[in-house]
Amino acid sequence: MEYHLEDLPVGTKLRSARRVTVTRDRLLAFAEEFDPQPAHLGDEQAAASHFGVLCASGWHTAAISMRLMVETMPVPGGGIGAGIEALNWLRPVLPGDSLGIEVEVLDSRASRSRPDKGIVRFRMTTLNQDEQPVQVLTAHVLVPRRQGDA
């Protein structure tokens, strides 16, 4: 199933069908490339950091969450990011954690400037295997309207 605006009224809740496990190797490689700070680079450096333990870059968590979003709420032609209004990391993501997402539609309306599109405002919560939230994102995405189909 692909989602048009009409499939996403306010209050719609979706949940990812699978979880993504954050392996230690991938966590370290992501940090090496994109976020080389002590908490993300290895056990010894992390032990002396604020978190006290090796944990994933928040941007790694965000990227995994995007992957799950694409699978959970696929949009014809791809969703078009129309602005993020909040992104918060609530808990460290540890090596071996398995992440899933929940999406809730907060607002859903036709676009004034683009009659073939709608704007969906949503909150995506990323949860670990213990159902603890690790990240919350609130954002807008442009999606096609069904009547806009050829």
Next chain:
Amino acid sequence: MEYHLEDLPVGTKLRSARRVTVTRDRLLAFAEEFDPQPAHLGDEQAAASHFGVLCASGWHTAAISMRLMVETMPVPGGGIGAGIEALNWLRPVLPGDSLGIEVEVLDSRASRSRPDKGIVRFRMTTLNQDEQPVQVLTAHVLVPRRQGDA
């Protein structure tokens, strides 16, 4: 140089010493792993997408920007993300684009709950090689106070 709160008064402006070039191969691999949508997966699929041309996942741009942030405003022990209040992608990032960042401190104050830390609110603008902004992030980061040093 590493930055403490006292080094980051309101109005401080920093600029990355280098740019990161987004190669086509890395762009495609990032999208395959984290954001498999038509605009990011290949020329043909992208041609039919909203953007009409292959472009990087916004999360790839965000991750590269984080890398540049770590280099541009290094913080003793690593900065602790304390919430993102806005993240917007303004222009597509194309294969071969070279990204740099500008950081401006918007607010800078001691933490009430943690006397050894301060909170810096900043805006980071990611620019391509033509000095066009491609991303703007506004966020808070916890940084150590100099008087908090042992």
